[in-house]
Amino acid sequence: MFAAMALTPSELQRTPLYGEHLRLRAKLIAFGGWEMPVYYTSILEEHQAVRQRAGIFDISHMGEVEISGPKAPEWLNSMLTNNLDRLSIGEGQYTLMLNDHGGVIDDLIVYRRSETGYFLVVNAAKIAEDVSWLQDHQAEGVSVLDQSQLFAAVAVQGPNAAKVFRAIGELPTRNHFERFKLGSVPMLAARTGYTGEDGFEAFFPAETAAEVWSAFLELGQAEGLTPCGLGARDTLRLEACYPLNGSDLSPETTPLEAGLGIFVDLKKTGFIGQETLVRQAEEGLTRRLVAVKLPPKSPPPRPHYPISVESEVIGELTSGTQSPTLGVGIGLGYVKIPFAKPGQPVEIDVRGRKFPATVVKKPLYKRNVSA
């Protein structure tokens, strides 16, 4: 029924939490060159834990790049799409790094640590490419340091995440970060995440990883804190319509096509890829990343399934899964612009059979904010 898993562990990198994953008997898979847990017990259970209580994810595979120097603010602003001038010290911002044609190299969060110091958190599979792109364009008076090996990181996500953190301190406000101490371990904690829930991401020295992981699990015990793998991370982010680089974003797609225009400042002075985006904004887009939803009892949509309208193929899914929260198939895909409006009926081709679906407004899931 399924072929033996083509895992070649020797070629894969492992995070400092690998031992903890083995102890918890996680099911491991290869992801972006890393051997990571896809789930510990079940994707559905872990998904629900994050939506209803709290989940903890190993995100140590992600990269950390330190940018500093007197020219850093101006230079980094020319490398990224969002406007760094709007970022105050202690604040983070979602942004994109583009190639010369406006295509996406990586999407990342940039944190401002000081007047001239920044901390980039980038995708695991893109660390080497991002760092060499930055270094190839490096200006005088700017230092670019890949610190990915020095840091381990976890994301704690869910309505109870702030309570899990309470013994350490009061979490900063949304998109802000602060320095904390967990016992004697220094950490940086940011009110950010990739699940559509409240939560934080904490960065700490790699050698303290197992200690911090265990400490959080203990602090979170009363809050139902559950170890969660990449499987739930993917279903959670897809419900929240957060794009995944390498699937929904690529060197051939621009942030405008991906619907990420609010993270692009077309008016700021010169950034790589700007000409293409300005032209796209003037001439109009030809395709756009949309969310689709299938009716109950349809097969789950998957990446690369064709999207069609009246037998004409108008696009392709880049992500897809069965939504654990909605109980139906959901996906993201690029479609030709006349078909990109919410309400548009489309068909998804599943193994040669067409199933009806509808283009819907993003996000597919939004948490109730009561506070």
Add this chain to the structure above:
Amino acid sequence: MSVPEELKYAETHEWVRIDKTIGTVGITDHAQGELTDIVFVELPKVGAKVTAKQQAAVVESVKAASDIYSPVSGEVTEVNSELENNPALVNTAPYAEGWLFKVQLEEGVDLSELKDAAAYRAQIGAE
């Protein structure tokens, strides 16, 4: 890991229960455990011909779609339509309510390539 004695097993993790000329087909406890969280099952049509070792159904978990091969050749006489409403039955009762389809066995069908419980246990490394 449950491997009932009275069933025959394919190397690809399907089971078949032979009752005179009818074979009932499902996937093993081991298989459902590996797949986890089954959310959709695509079954053959009643009347369709299935061939041993050929794809006959698709089982989808949250993460991926997996082909199911028929362990026997013959004509599909019945499918488990309950799975349309409750695909998780394949997880919770793989040898009972989670069966997939029934086959009218071809005359002179050769079952010698299928494994008995002991051989399948050995294959999956179960006690």
